[in-house]
Amino acid sequence: MVTVGVAIRQLYRVSIDLGRNSADASGSDSGSGPSPDDPLAGIVLGVCFVFLGMLFVFIGLYRYFRSQLLMTKGKFPVSRTMVGACAAATLALL
Numbered sequence: 001m002v003t004v005g006v007a008i009r010q011l012y013r014v015s016i017d018l019g020r021n022s023a024d025a026s027g028s029d030s031g032s033g034p035s036p037d038d039p040l041a042g043i044v045l046g047v048c049f050v051f052l053g054m055l056f057v058f059i060g061l062y063r064y065f066r067s068q069l070l071m072t073k074g075k076f077p078v079s080r081t082m083v084g085a086c087a088a089a090t091l092a093l094l
Helices: 002-026 038-072 080-093
Strands: none
Touching: 002 038, 038 080
């Protein structure tokens, strides 16, 4: 997830750089390039993916130690709810 966030940020940067280069080469600004809001959108989306990736690491850490604790007591925890919540958060961000 963190890698996806960094990649999204860099893709927005590349598209903006390409938009500037094509506008400079043509000599006119026709407005077909990226809008000024694109850099901010790329940063926000990238940060959201990085944050979500870090959150998943902590959720995995919690699940690991909770599973270890419960298995020593002879129980096996069901993890459908947490996995479903993580999948829903990822799909909502996309």
